Amino acid sequence: MTRSLGFGLLLMITCPLVLAGQGVPAADSLAQAASAASAANTVAINFVWTLVAGFLVMFMQAGFAMVETGFTRAKNAAHTITMNFMVYGIAMLAYWAVGFALQAGGVGALGTLGGYDKLAHEVSLTIGGKTWGLFGGTGFFLTGVAYTAPVFAYFLFQMVFMDTAATIPTGALAERWKFSAFAVFSVLVGALIYPIYANWTWGGGWLAMLGKNLGLGHGHVDFAGSSVVHMTGGVMAFVSAALLGPRRGKYNADGTVNAIPGHNIPMALIGTFILAFGWFGFNAGSTLAGSDLRIGVIATNTMLAGAAGSITAMLYMWLKYDKPDPSMMANGALAGLVAITAPCAFVTAPSAVLIGGVAGVLVCAAVFFIDGRLHIDDPVGAISVHGVNGLWGILALGLLADGTYGDGWNGVNGAVRGLFYGDPSQLAAQAIGGLANVVGVGVMALAAYKVTALVVGGHRVAPEVEELGLDLPEMGALAYPDTPEVASAVILSETASVTRGGVGQLEPEAV
């Protein structure tokens, strides 16, 4: 009753408007107007969906901040959380100035957001008559052809994805990384490293063209960023953590490993929940279309895989080490979410649980291998969660995509199928995508690390700073100043002469 009343009211309101616009309407022009109005509504729904999903992903920064801070020590808490806070702004402006244009400058028509098609300049190589995109070339500073609502909405969504990748290395390098080095490195991540690989996969670059050019499935398919976001973050974390070296006291001379427990497990687990919440925006938002009803499948697969990852990690630790370790459960949930990020739109519910479940075990094994064998110190498990499981996610798509979604993906007709559903070449494209990430992002991260070292004079804080904790020497603020030392501190009314470099003051001259 209410509905028909509402519909009648709607007709009464819209009909005079249509009449006024059209003069005396013929029946077919009325139909045209209705169809145009419906198309405009669809675009509006897609806009709102994309933006709201972007807002959810932005809130994942809070999740990362809490996970990384909870998994590190109290004496470094202000430093760790400040890196997570500032990576948002620093990497964002770098991405706004340069990165977005490199990633999306040649993306072509934004189909779900009204079809705006002026981002059309892709720098590419032509080999054997085939075009291979390398990076985009328009949209710097969001000016010129980029100054339009669809591109701005697209930018917002892509920007929060880039920031997710940029905040991954801060966890692996925590408790010993100079804040100045972090700041410069993050500029390079937002401006160059992330956008280049994102262009290859999402911007119409050469990995996306593997299907059209070489007949490898639909090219490298990564629905929401297992490789583009997470593996990129994980590879950057791996390269830079290996170069930075372990925290003091992490590894003994005889090769044995010490545990350095984080200071706030409740904070880390709440952060994990915030990430799992934001992940609905991350994956379901990647349709860029609220009108694409596949979002129901995507969101549900996402929650299933995250739950499966936490459960298998819990069981693995329980059976192997006699206790269901809370920090590994958190890593397991995130590993499941990372792994389902690429295949979430293309797989069945049992496949989603399988993908998440494998991820939960994989992350535990990877943590022990990277820490115990490779002796690369990663305080929060970022390399295992994002790097290893990002790779597992894209390969899982190549195995388990079931051919019910993705018709026309990357310009290839037919739905996306994995090895077990009849298309082995899709798995080959996924493997090439993974290899390109390890090599491409790895080399770029190495170069960025070296450039950063030149700019700020090394990445590592002094040993005495690491012993004292980075909060005061690096940030000038303790996370938890409620101690007798601070309560009794003398606060000078005037700012005294500031000694640059700070560290020199910590160790007094021997008397």
Added chain:
Amino acid sequence: MKLITAIVRPERLPEVKAALFRAGVTGITISRVSGHGGEQELQEHYRGRTVVLEFREKVRLEMAVSEPFVEPTIQAIITAARTGQVGDGKIFVQPLGRIIRIRTGEVDTAAVTAVTADAVQRRALTAATS
């Protein structure tokens, strides 16, 4: 019998503990303390203000030991806690009137011999040589 109190740098605690265990001193009480012992103050800058931290974080160890253990205890602490920089801490040695183990009522030397002392020392020595 002596009560030995040592103030050391927090970051030297693992080494001090290992050295004491190797020396057979396995009954130790520790607490986090703040103190000023002549080292230069820490100056920091917070929201534009200069803050001078005159007290620094330290760890205090307290051990009640019988006479034969007094010198080994002192030597173990000095060797493990010394960095050579101002701020390495102090050791205070005081005479003890009586010691009573609450569980058994044992007194004095019998009361300070930890039940697990041999096992703890053996483990510490094994860890040091491996």
